Amino acid sequence: MHINEFQNMMKRIYFHRDSERGTDGTLDWLVGEVEELREALNGNDIEAIENEFADVLAWLASLANVTNIDLEKAALSKYDNRCPKCGLSPCECPF
Amino acid sequence: MHINEFQNMMKRIYFHRDSERGTDGTLDWLVGEVEELREALNGNDIEAIENEFADVLAWLASLANVTNIDLEKAALSKYDNRCPKCGLSPCECPF
Numbered sequence: 001m002h003i004n005e006f007q008n009m010m011k012r013i014y015f016h017r018d019s020e021r022g023t024d025g026t027l028d029w030l031v032g033e034v035e036e037l038r039e040a041l042n043g044n045d046i047e048a049i050e051n052e053f054a055d056v057l058a059w060l061a062s063l064a065n066v067t068n069i070d071l072e073k074a075a076l077s078k079y080d081n082r083c084p085k086c087g088l089s090p091c092e093c094p095f
Numbered sequence: 096m097h098i099n100e101f102q103n104m105m106k107r108i109y110f111h112r113d114s115e116r117g118t119d120g121t122l123d124w125l126v127g128e129v130e131e132l133r134e135a136l137n138g139n140d141i142e143a144i145e146n147e148f149a150d151v152l153a154w155l156a157s158l159a160n161v162t163n164i165d166l167e168k169a170a171l172s173k174y175d176n177r178c179p180k181c182g183l184s185p186c187e188c189p190f
C-alpha cells in the first residue's frame with residue numbers, strides 16, 4: 001500500500017476523532033505510542049512489537065491528516081533514493 | 096511509493112549506519128525527531144513541518160530495519176480499512 005493510501009485510510013477511519021482532538025492532542029498520542037514501542041522492544045513478543053510499529057505509523061498519519069500534510073510527498077521530497085545531506089547512497093556523511 | 100518500498104530505500108541508504116547504532120540509539124533518534132516535529136508544528140513554516148514529518152517516517156523505517164520488522168505488513172495487519180477495536184469505519188469506539 002502506498003504511504004498516501006495508508007494516510008487516506010486513516011482519514012476515513014479516524015479523521016472525525018483526530019480533528020476534534022486537534023494537533024497537540026494527536027501529537028501527545030504519537031509520543032505515547034513511541035513510548036509503547038520502546039516498551040515492546042524491551043521484550044521479545046514480536047506480535048506486540050509489530051502492533052506498536054503499526055500504531056506509531058497510524059498516529060503519524062493521523063497527525064499528518066490533522067495538520068494537512070501529505071506524508072508521502074513530504075517523505076519523497078526529502079528522501080529521493082539518496083541521503084539528503086551527502087547526496088549519496090549508501091550515505092557517506094562523516095559522522 | 097509503497098510503505099515497504101520506502102523502508103527498503105531507507106535500508107539501502109542508511110542500514111550500515113543504523114545497524115551500527117542499534118535499536119536503542121535509533122529509537123532515541125526517533126524520539127528526538129518527534130520532538131523536532133513538535134517544535135516545527137509550533138511555527139508556521141510549512142516546509143520545516145514537511146521536513147520533520149519526513150524525518151519521523153524515515154527514522155521509524157530505520158528502526159523497523161534495525162529490528163527486522165516489515166512496517167507495511169505490521170500496519171496493514173492491524174489497520175485493515177476499519178478500526179481494529181470497534182471493527183467499523185468510521186470508528187465508533189465509545190471514548
